[in-house]
Amino acid sequence: MNDCDDRLMRCFVSTFPGATRDELRKAKFDAISGWDSLRGVTLVAVLEEEFGVQIDLPELLELETFDSVKRYLLKRVA
């Protein structure tokens, strides 16, 4: 669980270097500073690489927050 949290946070931090961890954990994607569609595509690619799952950008956008992405990944990886 913690491992997933750390790995996911690393993905978010590398994609949004301007945002704080707190902001990344709490904010909705479109409220994160630096968010745009290009960052969305990058986040998808980083998540796919890190967790070995396939995610489409619209699917990710529906998840909206760090925690919901985490829950989604835990379900998919399991």
Place this chain on the structure above:
Amino acid sequence: MNLIEALERVRRPVPENARPLRVFLACGFTPLHLETFLAAHLRNFHPDYRVELKSGLFGDLVGNLERLRSEEHDVVAVVIEWSDLDSRLGLRILGGWKVESLPDIVNSADQSLGRLMRALQGISTTLPVCICLPTLPLPPMFYTGTQRSSIFELSLRRNIAFFAEEVSIGRQVSVVSGQRLDEESPVSRRFDLRAEITQGFPYKTTHASVIAKLLAEQITGNKAKKGLITDLDDTLWAGILGEAGVEGVHWHLEEHAQLHGIYQQLLASLASAGILIAAASKNDASLVDKAFERNDLLLSRTSLFPIEAHWRPKSESVRSILQKWNVLAESVVFVDDSPMEVAEVQCAFPKMECLVFPKDDYAAFWGFLNHLRNRFAKTIISEEDSLRLQSIRNSGALWENSREGRNSLDEFLLQAKGSLVFASDKALDGERAFELINKTNQFNLNGKRYDKGTWFKLLKDPATCLVTVSYEDKFGKLGKIAVMLGRLSGQNKFVVESWVMSCRAFSRRIEFNCLQYLFQKFDAVELVFELQVTSRNGPLIEFIQKFVDGPVEQNARLSRDIFKEKVPKLPHHIEELVANE
């Protein structure tokens, strides 16, 4: 490197005084992760650079190149894919794959290559260009099926090969090796159809990383080693000379010793490209001499200098070879089949690359051959490469002669009948000057290195003065051995920004001639040296110290009067090649 590592690498802070490296990435697709990987790999190779990447419009590779403003960039990386040549070769445009369209697709791809060629030929006159040819599989558009090459596919591939050969004739254009790409990124793992359709980015991230790494290698250039020291027994040949005798050592297929023959063949090839090769062997010297009389050796005796054959430690042999070559340990590779000998030399020379010869492992041997080839990679072979070994041999004889005290240095230099040619035309040989500045360590004013883009821009600047110096004497030609780069700075001052001299030219007083030339050519009353003490430029500092009381400082100055007072006799004959301006 995966994407997350690349993003982290790119975000790492650069030193405040980092030099910019402005790269234009030209591709017809969305550069997306390729851009990230390229920036990350460039940072890996050049941590002291601030990498600034720009790319052009989506879907217009040729147009991006045609519109490029060369003064805004230092280097151009071009990544071509099939769809850049004709959109019907990609999957984002539904242009049709009907049989009757195929000849037209080949024809229009050929026309695009022609346009690309013209654009690249124009750019490469002012900027270095690195090209990656199409790497993706062609779509299943040919009626022959995918197991057989159709005539149209063969035509496309022939035209690409022809284009690559033609475009790389220019010295400033390099093409990424297809073989290296195949090795590092298998064809079946390159194409990402989903990313292509949804994002306009056709590569899997692993493939994008490999392309970016190979481009970054081309852009930054590698630091080639200068010499290789090899063991003899069970390395250059199979068998122990002292036990088997001269006829009992082998390197041929029929004696099951082919790997040693291939190794000899590679060393001979390196020697012919100007790499220094020497031997260090625990052996009887007279027996080694006899072995080298065998005429079936692939590496001739004349390609090796020196041969250290005795029973003392290998590190002693290596030290003696480095002295004769006048080369630093870190510029040399040592090869021996004995892990113990390798460890002994490595311990004495921690910066030297020491390798165990993989005599019993075919796969490792293949990797070893490729590794050596890359360690000594060169982009061009110059006249100096063919002169290097002979001149080192000659200077060995030369200084042994003078050490024996038969002559004073004055008399000796007089008898050597040295001749120096100074050339101050920037168009004459910028390439050799570039190479010399970027690889010389010991007699180097400040250790400053230049990437190709900066170098060509410097040469284009009318204020920049470039002087190259060639030397020859009765012992032979040394070729171009010194480079000075600088500018006039009001009131008869000449600022020396870079000054290097090959170690082969040491102790001939050529360095004094260099300064004398600057004073005369630029009518200077004072030289200002942009000097920087490095861990390796002791010989240069020692030379400047001759003119300076007290410690040598960063912007050391030398007046014409002091120079005249301290300059020794300079017996060389001087010629000058005058600039055609």
